[in-house]
Amino acid sequence: MNGVARFVKMVTFWELLKGMAITSRFLAKPKVTELYPDVRPVLPYRTKGRLHVEIGTCISCRMCEKACPEGCIKVFQPSKEVFKTDKRPVEFYLSQEHCLHCGLCVDACPTGSIHHSQEFEMAVYNPDDLLFDKETLPYDLDLKHFRWNWIENAPVKK
Ligand code: SF4
Ligand code: SF4
Numbered sequence: 001m002n003g004v005a006r007f008v009k010m011v012t013f014w015e016l017l018k019g020m021a022i023t024s025r026f027l028a029k030p031k032v033t034e035l036y037p038d039v040r041p042v043l044p045y046r047t048k049g050r051l052h053v054e055i056g057t058c059i060s061c062r063m064c065e066k067a068c069p070e071g072c073i074k075v076f077q078p079s080k081e082v083f084k085t086d087k088r089p090v091e092f093y094l095s096q097e098h099c100l101h102c103g104l105c106v107d108a109c110p111t112g113s114i115h116h117s118q119e120f121e122m123a124v125y126n127p128d129d130l131l132f133d134k135e136t137l138p139y140d141l142d143l144k145h146f147r148w149n150w151i152e153n154a155p156v157k158k
Pocket of ligand 2: 065
């Protein structure tokens with residue numbers, strides 16, 4: 001850039017005008033800033049949030065446990081005698097702390113008992129709070145986010 005061009009740019013505040021032109025382009029566009037946490041974001045349908053387990057339909061097959069690359073899941077089967085009539089696990093531990101949210105456990109489950117929810121706020125002060133057991137693993141159907149049979153459960157676009 002020669003000296004004259006630089007001088008013209010300086011006296012016409014060229015860089016400032018360029019900046020204002022960019023700003024004005026976005027003035028007319030809708031705002032993209034989200035007022036989180038007052039306004040909750042609508043997450044994509046297949047969001048892989050915190051895992052939920054429905055103990056009631058779990059058959060203690062341990063497929064999820066074997067599929068997990070991080071060893072986050074530990075399922076304790078009932079005794080052989082009990083298993084004949086009640087296949088639900090005696091205990092089910094899930095460490096969300098080390099979870100990769102890969103979904104391999106969800107895909108491995110033959111009964112669709114383990115699935116991702118849309119819960120994404122998992123910040124805790126104590127990492128132990130991310131270890132869930134049979135009692136604390138939520139299985140609220142309203143919060144459920146199916147990846148199992150997700151096509152059948154996908155919202156119909158109109
Ligand atoms: S989502 Fe992946 S890392 Fe997390 S518990 Fe399931 S298999 Fe393990
Ligand atoms: S794979 Fe499904 S049914 Fe089997 S132990 Fe895990 S959650 Fe239960």
